[in-house]
Amino acid sequence: MSSQDVTQRFIFEHADVRGELVSLNDSYREILSRHAYPEPVKALLGEMLAAAVLLSTAIKFDGLLIMQARSSGPLSTLMVECSSQQEVRAIARYSDDLTGDSLRELMPDGVLAITIDPARGKRYQGVVSLEGETLAESLAGYFDSSEQLPSRFRLLADGRSARGFMLQALPADRQTDPAERAESWNRLSTLAETLTVEELMALDNSTILHRLYHEEDVRLFDGRPVCFRCSCSAERSGNALVSLGREDALALLAEQGGEIEVDCQFCNTTYRFDEKALTELFDRASEHARSLH
Known part of the structure; x- marks a missing residue:
């Protein structure tokens, strides 16, 4: 897979569903090089980085998207900022006696705040409990209930590369019949669940979409670059x-x-x-x- 840090949008020509694929390599490693994080923290921070980029592309704004998870567990804080230009930075805070490697073990009572901080206008914040086994499950629950936008996420990171996949239902446009819309969403999201860890981490975006949706009319847009940039000065x-x-x-x-x-x-x-x-x-x-x- 290319080492390029990029996020790419895709849409289905005959369904009200969009998606996004992101790969982070240099930016992820640059963030990790600033701190000596344990492996489980590296993985969760990479997942949140990928998630922040995915969400930033779904919102039309000029400013910052901030994701911050807090808990009283061994991993007390995960924080990621992604600008509307897809410039990212991130940080984690954890105890010296860190144990466990899953989200539930590291942040047992975690709460995730997603904040949109526009250059102009009012800040908006949504909050969700980290109740799922993974960050991807927690995010899906948040969008399904709070935003009424059925969404599915796959997030993976291994300390070298971080990858993310998002599938999201859109307001009725191409399909006005509710039953038809529901059938399309169920079909496309079920196919998304067949994406393996190996495929997401190793294959380029066009190959992934072909593997999942070779019988669908899907359009992949040009990629947008993602980079590390700290706003301090x-x-x-x-x-x-x-x-x-x-x-x-x-x-x-x-x-x-x-x-x-x-x-x-x-x-x-x-x-x-x-x-x-x-x-x-x-x-x-x-x-x-x-x-x-």
Whole structure:
């Protein structure tokens, strides 16, 4: 399979059903290279990465899609951000005595929040309990009940590659008869369940669709690239210090021995600010404030 990080949409010409296939290789490995995660955490984080990309393609928006799972179990946090340009970053938090390898073992009372944070407009958030055996089952349950959009997911990751498959019913358009729509969905989703782990991890998208739907009229669109990109920067870190106020920031500087370190939890980049840099930050902020009056 190609090492290209890509997501591809497909539709059925005679049914109100769409789908998406995503493969993540370089971006997934880049995220994992920033942290020494145990193998079970690598796998679940890869599944969530694939899921976030799949969901981001189903929503028409300009901004961020954020998936965050929390639990009181050994894996306390999984968080993935995917922009509308399919730029991804992710992080996990877990206990030192991590045991188990399944979602139920690692996040026994887990809750998943899916947040749409548009560049313009209001944030939207949906929440689902992680009640399924897998993340894919939990997501399907969420869309079936909360969004009234029957959906099926296959999510796989092994620490090197992450793959995702989504099938989703669409509002009535090509098929207006409810019985006909139900029959099409049942047929196409049943065929999707025959996709094996080996096929999803090893085959290219066009071959997968041919294996599953060679008797269907299905159209595969051009792929869209996916890449790792962290949104942290020296400017954003400096703005966080400015928000403390000059007096508190200078006190923090003295407390930390003359240099403040601001770490990005996602990519582990460290931004350092000494007294000179801190003074320049506040001077610029003051000049900007005066220019607004």
